[in-house]
Amino acid sequence: MTPEILARIATARAARDLSDLARLVLADTAATTSSAQRIEKARRLRQVANQVVDLVVLAEALGGASWEEITKALGRRDSGTVEREFAKDVAEWGSTPEGELERAAEGHEALDEWYARHREDQDPELPTPVADLLNRH
Template identity: 60%
Template sequence: MTPEILARITAARTARDLSDLARQAVGITAADMSPAERLIAARRLRKLAADFVDYTVMAEALAGTPWPEIAEPLSRRDPGTVEGEYAESVADWQAMPEDQMTAAAEGAEDLDAWYARHQEDTDPTSETPVTDLLNRR
């Protein structure tokens, strides 16, 4: 297990949660709710989307992607600023003990099963998109 793989698994978990929450948001479209309740639900979606971006940035940084390559698709002009925003988190993930990473990655098979249940015809065809990461070293 590497920090990069754990970050990718964490990003996949976040994407799953975001998808589930987005589906729930569609389900409450006609619900009798207060404006505050609707806005809170929308903010939860935005927070998860931001978390997904953060974990994806972490995975790329941990994989050794240069900061200019990370900053550009984020529409950020200064790679140094982006690096500064993530430096402490990257260092924390790099220092994580192997056993802690392995424990945090548990449940990857559940993500594969979730993907199989929700997979549409236009989605990438992979039976084990998350556990395939575990074969990397």
Template identity: 65%
Template sequence: MIGPTMTPEILARITAARAARDLSDLARQAVGTTAETISPAERIKRARRMRQMVNAYLDTVVVAEALAGADWSEITEALGRREPDTVEGEYADAVAEWSDAAEAEADAAADVEELDAWYARHREDHDPDLEKPVADLLNRH
């Protein structure tokens, strides 16, 4: 199924897809617990957890775009920031770590089919009409 060697960019994109799936599941759970009787502190903690996951997802997407060769000024603008050198510096360690992320290849490969199956189960009419969006990522390289 996996033809070419996975690049750090592809691994980061698969990790971002995994994070998006987890966020979707957590958001659905939040809707399901709307009427649940819990303390304000617990409800806030759950919301904070979701925000932390969103931030981690965003960081992974930024790293994937950097690994794909996106210009830091474009990334900075998309983040609503002003200083490309500052943003590049903030992500430098993460980009370097992902550049050496060969050991994660097996885990990512195992997730490809699972992520595509998850997408197929949850896809709605307004979503992109793709059967295997993650596998398609591998096939385009």
């Protein structure tokens, strides 16, 4: 287990949460929910979406992507600023002991099960994307 793989698993968990939250926001479309409640759910959706982006950046940085490439993909201009924004997280995740990485990845099978339940015809035909990640490295 590497810090990069753990960051990818964390990304998968956040993406699952984002999808679940999006369905809740959609369900509130015609519900007799207050404006404040709808706005709060939408705001939470945005927070989780930002978390997904941050986790993808973290995984790519841990995997060796250049800060120039990451900066360009983020639509930003200054790679030094982007690198400084993520430096602490990259250092912390990069120095995580092996045993802690293994414990943090526990329960990853549930992500594959979630994907199988929610997969639609146009989605990639990967029955176990998280297990495939673990087997690939």
